Amino acid sequence: MSEISPSELPRDFASLKALIVARAEELPRRLTQVATYAVENPDEMAFGTVASIAQNADVQPSALVRFAQSLGYQGFSDLQEVFRSRLRERVLNYDERLQQLQDHAKDKSKSSVILDGFSEASSKSIADLRQHIDENQLEQAIAMLANAETIYLVGLRRSFPISSYMAYAFGKLGVRTRLVDAVGGLAQEDVSFATAKDCVLAISFTPYASETVALAQAAVARKVPIVAITDSPFSPLASLATTWFEIQEANFEGFRSMAATLTLAMTLTVAVAERRSTRKGK
Amino acid sequence: MSEISPSELPRDFASLKALIVARAEELPRRLTQVATYAVENPDEMAFGTVASIAQNADVQPSALVRFAQSLGYQGFSDLQEVFRSRLRERVLNYDERLQQLQDHAKDKSKSSVILDGFSEASSKSIADLRQHIDENQLEQAIAMLANAETIYLVGLRRSFPISSYMAYAFGKLGVRTRLVDAVGGLAQEDVSFATAKDCVLAISFTPYASETVALAQAAVARKVPIVAITDSPFSPLASLATTWFEIQEANFEGFRSMAATLTLAMTLTVAVAERRSTRKGK
DNA sequence: TACTATATGGAATGAAAATTCCATAGTCTG
DNA sequence: CAGACTATGGAATTTTCATTCCATATAGTA
Numbered sequence: 325m326s327e328i329s330p331s332e333l334p335r336d337f338a339s340l341k342a343l344i345v346a347r348a349e350e351l352p353r354r355l356t357q358v359a360t361y362a363v364e365n366p367d368e369m370a371f372g373t374v375a376s377i378a379q380n381a382d383v384q385p386s387a388l389v390r391f392a393q394s395l396g397y398q399g400f401s402d403l404q405e406v407f408r409s410r411l412r413e414r415v416l417n418y419d420e421r422l423q424q425l426q427d428h429a430k431d432k433s434k435s436s437v438i439l440d441g442f443s444e445a446s447s448k449s450i451a452d453l454r455q456h457i458d459e460n461q462l463e464q465a466i467a468m469l470a471n472a473e474t475i476y477l478v479g480l481r482r483s484f485p486i487s488s489y490m491a492y493a494f495g496k497l498g499v500r501t502r503l504v505d506a507v508g509g510l511a512q513e514d515v516s517f518a519t520a521k522d523c524v525l526a527i528s529f530t531p532y533a534s535e536t537v538a539l540a541q542a543a544v545a546r547k548v549p550i551v552a553i554t555d556s557p558f559s560p561l562a563s564l565a566t567t568w569f570e571i572q573e574a575n576f577e578g579f580r581s582m583a584a585t586l587t588l589a590m591t592l593t594v595a596v597a598e599r600r601s602t603r604k605g606k
Numbered sequence: 607m608s609e610i611s612p613s614e615l616p617r618d619f620a621s622l623k624a625l626i627v628a629r630a631e632e633l634p635r636r637l638t639q640v641a642t643y644a645v646e647n648p649d650e651m652a653f654g655t656v657a658s659i660a661q662n663a664d665v666q667p668s669a670l671v672r673f674a675q676s677l678g679y680q681g682f683s684d685l686q687e688v689f690r691s692r693l694r695e696r697v698l699n700y701d702e703r704l705q706q707l708q709d710h711a712k713d714k715s716k717s718s719v720i721l722d723g724f725s726e727a728s729s730k731s732i733a734d735l736r737q738h739i740d741e742n743q744l745e746q747a748i749a750m751l752a753n754a755e756t757i758y759l760v761g762l763r764r765s766f767p768i769s770s771y772m773a774y775a776f777g778k779l780g781v782r783t784r785l786v787d788a789v790g791g792l793a794q795e796d797v798s799f800a801t802a803k804d805c806v807l808a809i810s811f812t813p814y815a816s817e818t819v820a821l822a823q824a825a826v827a828r829k830v831p832i833v834a835i836t837d838s839p840f841s842p843l844a845s846l847a848t849t850w851f852e853i854q855e856a857n858f859e860g861f862r863s864m865a866a867t868l869t870l871a872m873t874l875t876v877a878v879a880e881r882r883s884t885r886k887g888k
Numbered sequence: 889t890a891c892t893a894t895a896t897g898g899a900a901t902g903a904a905a906a907t908t909c910c911a912t913a914g915t916c917t918g
Numbered sequence: 919c920a921g922a923c924t925a926t927g928g929a930a931t932t933t934t935c936a937t938t939c940c941a942t943a944t945a946g947t948a
Contacts, residue, residue, distance in 0.1 A: 384897055482774060583865050634924075667905090672925090
């Protein structure tokens with residue numbers, strides 16, 4: 325009945341998907357329709373019944389069975405097993421992982437618990453960042469930084485690793501920056517060379533370092549545009565900045581992650597460098 | 607028939623689990639058995655049939671139906687829906703997420719693609735770290751650092767943000783460190799004060815900064831124990847170090863993440879500080 | 889255009905599943 | 919210890935589901 329079925333049908337979702345895509349065009353019209361639906365709604369395929377799926381895909385129940393058979397499976401149920409296996413392999417979601425962390429904390433070494441805790445906090449922070457960031461704002465910040473003659477990187481104490489990373493990475497990519505560290509009030513002088521053609525990237529989290537705020541104020545006074553990365557709308561940087569990102573880092577036992585900030589920093593660095601190189605090319 | 611069912615039964619897995627746990631003890635013996643099985647085998651509950659689950663849980667099929675009804679559901683199928691919803695909500699696994707990134711790259715802004723790429727790379731790096739790390743090794747490194755009189759933090763160029771983060775965090779936690787930056791060959795002098803009672807934490811990735819290697823060699827000569835964080839068994843640090851961590855950072859378009867290294871750094875910092883404070887307390 | 893092969897819709901069928909029912913066992917109470 | 923109530927196992931029943939079948943439509947070919 326089926327053209328191919330050399331006993332080695334896909335049993336995992338990835339290869340099944342590949343098979344469906346490959347065979348899709350040589351299948352009859354209605355079965356192509358099923359193929360499309362299957363690839364686009366794998367969850368539904370895993371849990372639905374022939375009748376419910378048929379209704380949603382707008383085909384007859386028999387079409388589903390035929391589809392499965394034309395791929396070489398015994399019937400729909402056989403095919404459905406593969407879609408179900410996909411869900412079994414899925415990664416746990418955050419709530420579950422957190423729960424699991426707590427459940428297994430007893431039988432693990434203290435250091436492993438800490439590692440797991442920070443891993444979770446970091447992953448969660450990154451996921452939140454991705455979900456909450458405003459695309460337009462990201463675009464605006466990149467444009468501002470890409471247009472700047474010199475980027476002044478302001479980040480002290482806890483934020484210093486981030487700004488020093490950006491200084492290093494920008495340097496590698498040929499973008500001119502100035503890493504402002506505020507040792508003994510020398511910092512202000514640095515920024516006092518900045519003009520409206522430059523840009524300040526200020527990073528600060530609670531408790532906001534007073535030097536960072538002072539530097540940002542000096543920049544505002546000189547009409548230097550500011551991109552800020554901070555953690556709250558009430559941050560002093562929020563009102564000073566031309567545009568600003570709110571980053572919520574998850575914490576483990578009170579120690580905040582820095583993963584989201586670092587990820588955003590990497591993004592800005594590469595995006596700005598990329599923007600500059602394409603612009604220069606023209 | 608059922609005691610409670612005020613039309614607001616759990617429809618999500620988290621609250622269902624809470625309900626089951628809460629009601630478990632007041633249920634009859636066989637139904638408690640079902641409750642236990644359900645909580646411990648949620649996947650099976652989602653995919654199995656009444657017959658198959660009953661067999662695995664070693665109860666009669668009717669017990670499953672009764673269990674569902676005693677919680678307030680119409681029947682087993684009704685309850686099973688909740689277990690299924692849990693799997694639907696699960697996070698995609700890495701392969702799928704990567705695939706999805708590529709699929710949706712067209713209809714997104716370039717900057718979003720970069721952010722997604724780095725987010726993915728960071729999450730993956732952290733997951734790998736957690737999976738591959740050796741607990742005993744982690745313990746050993748923490749012990750070494752906790753016992754040191756002074757911790758010398760050696761990390762240059764790309765690794766400098768990490769060591770500077772640790773310097774900051776250790777400082778906050780009252781652990782004495784020395785951040786070694788190799789400006790103009792001054793570094794060596796720093797390490798030349800170190801003794802066997804201290805410890806060097808060296809961080810370096812390809813291409814290994816020659817200064818970091820030189821510092822590590824100087825430390826070896828003075829019999830100072832070394833904990834290293836690097837990316838390959840062929841790293842010059844691997845052979846010099848007393849113990850070392852291999853970290854594989856995922857990359858996006860050739861730009862390596864730093865999330866795993868940062869997560870390990872946070873772990874070491876907090877674990878060492880914690881170890882010291884408990885020891886001091888005795 | 890006629891013929892043939894293939895595809896499709898929809899009802900019929902048979903299998904499998906969930907649910908109910910009932911007889912019996914067990915437990916609690918007076 | 920008797921009686922009443924609850925719990926349990928397992929068979930009977932009903933519902934739901936996947937699959938097959940067949941009449942009709944569609945497309946391809948001579």
